[in-house]
Amino acid sequence: MADIHIRRDHHLGLRAARKVAWQWAEQAEEKFDMSCTYAESDTCDEVQFTRSGVSGTLKVTKDHFELDAQLGFLLGAFKDRIEGEIVKNLDVLLAAKTPSAKKTAARKKAT
Numbered sequence: 166m167a168d169i170h171i172r173r174d175h176h177l178g179l180r181a182a183r184k185v186a187w188q189w190a191e192q193a194e195e196k197f198d199m200s201c202t203y204a205e206s207d208t209c210d211e212v213q214f215t216r217s218g219v220s221g222t223l224k225v226t227k228d229h230f231e232l233d234a235q236l237g238f239l240l241g242a243f244k245d246r247i248e249g250e251i252v253k254n255l256d257v258l259l260a261a262k263t264p265s266a267k268k269t270a271a272r273k274k275a276t
Contacts, residue, residue: 166235166236166237166238166241167235167236167240167241167244168233168234168235168236169221169232169233169234169235169236169244169247169248169251170231170232170233171230171231171232171248171251171252171255172229172230172231172232173229173230173255173256173259174228174229175228175229175230175259175262176228177227177259177262178227179208179210179225179226179227181262182210182225182226182227182230183205183210183225184262185225185230185258185259185262186203186210186212186223186225186230187203188258189212189223189254189255189258190203190212190214190223192254192258193214197216198216199214199215199216199219200214200215200216201213201214202214208226208227209224209225209226210224210225210226211223211224211225212225214234217237218236218237218238218239218240219234219235219236219237219240219247220234220235221233221234221235230255230259232251232255234247234251
């Protein structure tokens with residue numbers, strides 16, 4: 166069994182981070198056929214995700230995301246590729262929510 170652990174710090178606050186987590190969960194359901202459940206609390210939300218051969222959690226706080234996943238035997242062979250895809254997806258979602266990314270996108274549209 167292979168484990169994946171990813172942590173990403175952010176400065177979004179819980180409200181905006183929650184939106185990113187919802188987007189991540191929706192993408193996981195659509196692209197990877199995951200079953201996701203979302204539980205909110207005052208200080209830390211948690212997305213639990215699962216599908217055949219994969220299970221894990223994405224914890225969301227006001228200043229970081231922390232993802233832990235366990236891959237079954239067959240998917241364990243693809244750990245690096247799966248981890249890379251998760252990192253890419255989460256980083257893209259986070260970049261879209263940062264103020265500097267919005268300014269850059271606005272500048273690109275203007276030119």
